[in-house]
Amino acid sequence: MIGQKLSKSFSAGFGVSTGELFWYLVLASSVWAVLYLVLKSRLRHRRVAPHEPNSGQIAREVTYSLRSIGVFGLVTTLVVFAELSGGTMLYYKVGDYGWWWLVASFFVMVFLHDAYFYWTHRLMHLGRFYRRFHHAHHLSTSPTPWAAYAFSPWEALVQAGIGPLIVFTIPSHPSVFAAFMLWQIAFNVYGHCGYELFPRWFMRSPLGLFLNTSTHHSQHHEKFRSNYGLYFNFWDRLMGTNHPAYEAKFESVGARNS
Ligand SMILES: [Zn+2]
Numbered sequence: 001m002i003g004q005k006l007s008k009s010f011s012a013g014f015g016v017s018t019g020e021l022f023w024y025l026v027l028a029s030s031v032w033a034v035l036y037l038v039l040k041s042r043l044r045h046r047r048v049a050p051h052e053p054n055s056g057q058i059a060r061e062v063t064y065s066l067r068s069i070g071v072f073g074l075v076t077t078l079v080v081f082a083e084l085s086g087g088t089m090l091y092y093k094v095g096d097y098g099w100w101w102l103v104a105s106f107f108v109m110v111f112l113h114d115a116y117f118y119w120t121h122r123l124m125h126l127g128r129f130y131r132r133f134h135h136a137h138h139l140s141t142s143p144t145p146w147a148a149y150a151f152s153p154w155e156a157l158v159q160a161g162i163g164p165l166i167v168f169t170i171p172s173h174p175s176v177f178a179a180f181m182l183w184q185i186a187f188n189v190y191g192h193c194g195y196e197l198f199p200r201w202f203m204r205s206p207l208g209l210f211l212n213t214s215t216h217h218s219q220h221h222e223k224f225r226s227n228y229g230l231y232f233n234f235w236d237r238l239m240g241t242n243h244p245a246y247e248a249k250f251e252s253v254g255a256r257n258s
């Protein structure tokens, strides 16, 4: 019985990490190809990261990301084991909670992840945690899309923690959780792409107050001690941790193209 559960958990963990690997490779390689190869010279004025990456950096970002996906797989295996033992809030029939919750639960996951990321990120910047947990991610001062999962194994465990937090506390349909996972890797690849893709009017619109940008996270990699948020800007605004030059930096990129 327990052997069966373990083997089911391992194969589910393997399946989920294969999906994560697939989306990481597809999104990072396509964004890389477009920004760093095909449109490199045309988008020069949209570059927000200060340096060009070398092949050693990219190799490190890919290697660390693959290792993180392995850690995510182990955490998924444990979560599936808990599910098979009846311990999670996963559900499979949409009718159990209705269509409205199917849609709303996606946004709940995104807002919960945003808060989880902001606070764990700030903790990992504290002196006693920084080297073990977060230093590996900051080896890239000019990150590329390949850095999306470039974490130490300890940070990968922290980042993977959002999965259990969601499925143990929120009624979660697997399809919504899969959509959430796709959203997080897509935003993460954008945040690390090293180019600003949003138009210049963005920062002057209500969206600029609300949603984070690639400039925001690029500045975090460059300056370290500000811009801790993930998807949304309100935690940084609330806690006064936006870099003072964030909006000016955003306005300065793409000056030829508004
Ligand atoms: Zn980063």
Ligand SMILES: [Zn+2]
Binding pocket: 121, 125, 134, 138, 220
């Ligand atoms: Zn950081």
